[in-house]
Amino acid sequence: MAIGQKEWITTYENHTIKVVNTWFAGAKLYIDGECRDSDYSFSVNPSFTLLSAKLSDSNIIEIYAKAIWTVKIKICLNGEQIGGDVF
Numbered sequence: 001m002a003i004g005q006k007e008w009i010t011t012y013e014n015h016t017i018k019v020v021n022t023w024f025a026g027a028k029l030y031i032d033g034e035c036r037d038s039d040y041s042f043s044v045n046p047s048f049t050l051l052s053a054k055l056s057d058s059n060i061i062e063i064y065a066k067a068i069w070t071v072k073i074k075i076c077l078n079g080e081q082i083g084g085d086v087f
Contacts (some may be wrong), residue, residue, distance in 0.1 A: 005072075008073045010083025015055060017083065019063055019073050029053055029063055037063075046074075046087060 007017065011087035026040035029051040036053035044050055044065040051063035055077065058076040064074040066087050075083035 006071055006073075008084045010075050012055070012059075012077055012082055017055075017061055018073060019031060019051070019084070020077060021065070021071050021073065027051060027063070027065065029061065031055060031061065
């Protein structure tokens with residue numbers, strides 16, 4: 001892992017969901033190793049989706065972020081938290 005990089009990993013029905021955040025390369029959402037969304041913003045609002053991707057026809061992964069002194073990531077499936085930090 002690079003300096004200033006954080007990762008959050010969870011699984012859902014045999015899918016590996018990983019969020020990677022770095023200071024200079026932004027945030028990226030990986031599903032089963034494939035980058036499915038990215039964001040290069042320097043500010044975040046925990047009320048809005050930072051990243052998202054379809055897991056299947058009926059399942060959507062949404063990533064929320066909160067950053068003050070450190071970055072926190074919440075991983076949700078169809079609006080329900082399945083991984084990451086609680087905030």
